[in-house]
Amino acid sequence: MATNVGTERVKRGMAEMQKGGVIMDVINAEQAKIAEAAGACAVMALERVPSDIRAAGGVARMADPTIIEEVMKAVSIPVMAKCRIGHIVEARILESLGVDYIDESEVLTPADDKYHVDKRKFTVPFVCGARDLGEALRRIAEGASMIRTKGEPGTGNIIEAVKHQRMMQAKIREVQNMSTDELYAEAKNLGAPFELLLEVHNTGKLPVVNFAAGGVATPADAALMMELGSDGVFVGSGIFKSENPEKFARAVVQATTHYQDYELIGELSKGLGSPMKGIDLNTLRDEERMAVRGW
Amino acid sequence: MMKIGVVAVQGAFREHQRMLNQLGVDTIEIKRSQHLENLNGIVLPGGESTSIGKLMREYGLIEPIREMVQQGTPIFGTCAGMIVMAKTISSGEEPHLAVMDVTVSRNSFGRQKDSFEADLDMDVIGSTPFPAVFIRAPHIESVGENVRVLSRYQGRIVAVQEKHCLAISFHPELTDDSRIHQYFLEKIVQPSLQTVR
Numbered sequence: 001m002a003t004n005v006g007t008e009r010v011k012r013g014m015a016e017m018q019k020g021g022v023i024m025d026v027i028n029a030e031q032a033k034i035a036e037a038a039g040a041c042a043v044m045a046l047e048r049v050p051s052d053i054r055a056a057g058g059v060a061r062m063a064d065p066t067i068i069e070e071v072m073k074a075v076s077i078p079v080m081a082k083c084r085i086g087h088i089v090e091a092r093i094l095e096s097l098g099v100d101y102i103d104e105s106e107v108l109t110p111a112d113d114k115y116h117v118d119k120r121k122f123t124v125p126f127v128c129g130a131r132d133l134g135e136a137l138r139r140i141a142e143g144a145s146m147i148r149t150k151g152e153p154g155t156g157n158i159i160e161a162v163k164h165q166r167m168m169q170a171k172i173r174e175v176q177n178m179s180t181d182e183l184y185a186e187a188k189n190l191g192a193p194f195e196l197l198l199e200v201h202n203t204g205k206l207p208v209v210n211f212a213a214g215g216v217a218t219p220a221d222a223a224l225m226m227e228l229g230s231d232g233v234f235v236g237s238g239i240f241k242s243e244n245p246e247k248f249a250r251a252v253v254q255a256t257t258h259y260q261d262y263e264l265i266g267e268l269s270k271g272l273g274s275p276m277k278g279i280d281l282n283t284l285r286d287e288e289r290m291a292v293r294g295w
Numbered sequence: 296m297m298k299i300g301v302v303a304v305q306g307a308f309r310e311h312q313r314m315l316n317q318l319g320v321d322t323i324e325i326k327r328s329q330h331l332e333n334l335n336g337i338v339l340p341g342g343e344s345t346s347i348g349k350l351m352r353e354y355g356l357i358e359p360i361r362e363m364v365q366q367g368t369p370i371f372g373t374c375a376g377m378i379v380m381a382k383t384i385s386s387g388e389e390p391h392l393a394v395m396d397v398t399v400s401r402n403s404f405g406r407q408k409d410s411f412e413a414d415l416d417m418d419v420i421g422s423t424p425f426p427a428v429f430i431r432a433p434h435i436e437s438v439g440e441n442v443r444v445l446s447r448y449q450g451r452i453v454a455v456q457e458k459h460c461l462a463i464s465f466h467p468e469l470t471d472d473s474r475i476h477q478y479f480l481e482k483i484v485q486p487s488l489q490t491v492r
Contacts, residue, residue, distance in 0.1 A: 010410045020305040041343040100407035123408045
């Protein structure tokens with residue numbers, strides 16, 4: 001019997017199993033256990049959540065492997081971790097630690113201003129952020145097995161994630177109606193490989209799972225992203241920067257599953273305490289925006 | 296027309312629906328207990344078993360589904376679905392539906408980097424091997440006397456049947472091979488239509 005690890009189907013399939021679920025940022029074993037108990041389908045092990053990365057400034061790098069190992073020991077659900085954009089060695093370290101998914105993430109300070117990691121060379125699957133269809137298809141061409149919106153991480157402000165998901169969906173609908181000659185030109189305009197664009201044209205969806213991320217702070221935010229066509233939700237600072245993380249985590253998970261049950265989401269939203277504070281994006285300077293990182 | 300409910304609280308439930316629809320079967324997503332009416336069978340998809348078990352419990356799906364299965368409603372679980380069906384989980388976790396007399400071991404092939412594809416022999420669906428996709432897959436450690444082992448991979452039990460309950464470690468819904476879904480519909484659901492209702 002032939003056995004194959006790290007195939008495209010196995011890597012993309014792993015993301016398929018995450019669908020309809022919530023992936024939560026955690027910085028230690030205790031938070032990871034809270035996330036698992038709330039029903040999270042995976043956790044992202046970090047040294048700092050995005051809002052603290054924002055506050056700390058300086059260069060943000062891969063987390064200390066001790067933290068990642070601590071989280072991996074604490075829970076039985078999949079553990080993801082972030083490497084800097086283009087940082088091949090951080091990615092290899094994370095793979096050697098045995099993390100289940102790598103996020104080549106704009107939340108960390110990029111290590112390369114031109115190239116992303118060649119993700120096809122890895123056995124472990126990757127998720128990457130994208131603002132629009134062209135960026136998503138470039139990442140998929142490099143081997144990303146899962147896409148998420150970038151949003152604007154660590155702000156607790158959903159507007160950018162909404163914008164990115166809407167742009168993605170609108171463009172997919174547009175591409176579906178294009179003739180082949182238009183698709184050749186569109187591939188050039190989007191900076192995306194023609195074959196992948198053709199696949200989107202034929203199937204009406206991205207070839208990989210597409211999550212929402214960057215600014216989800218409440219159960220209603222999570223449900224909104226599902227309503228807009230996301231396959232699932234990443235919550236970064238939203239859970240553990242809220243007043244009552246246990247309650248928030250459970251409510252976000254349930255709102256994601258039952259995203260069209262508005263009465264229920266109303267119930268879930270009662271007495272949650274205050275969510276993370278959040279930032280009005282107009283007050284962010286251009287160099288403070290993380291979503292523009294990635295090429 | 297046959298109607299199959301697919302538990303849709305988390306995981307790859309749409310892929311099961313697509314496959315069942317292609318086989319000419321009507322499907323409904325099960326998120327709450329009111330979705331359990333008039334079903335000829337139930338499918339438990341892959342996903343994260345802890346998330347799925349928790350959400351099923353939280354929304355009152357465990358008891359009614361267990362009762363339906365005990366009264367003869369056919370059920371088919373893949374990967375996490377198999378864990379949800381098992382009477383015993385070897386790590387000591389509280390079992391979920393507990394409708395199948397098996398002991399299941401979670402993530403027993405390793406972490407994601409050890410996930411794999413393999414051609415699997417499974418006689419009940421014919422002699423052509425099945426393209427099996429194993430993702431952080433569980434396996435069955437031991438089975439009760441009424442449980443039939445349908446397939447093993449490297450000595451480990453990865454497909455079992457106990458009367459109208461079918462459970463497998465891998466993901467046919469991620470492939471184009473619908474033979475296991477067909478087996479469930481033709482050999483388990485179809486015969487149950489005459490006997491139960």
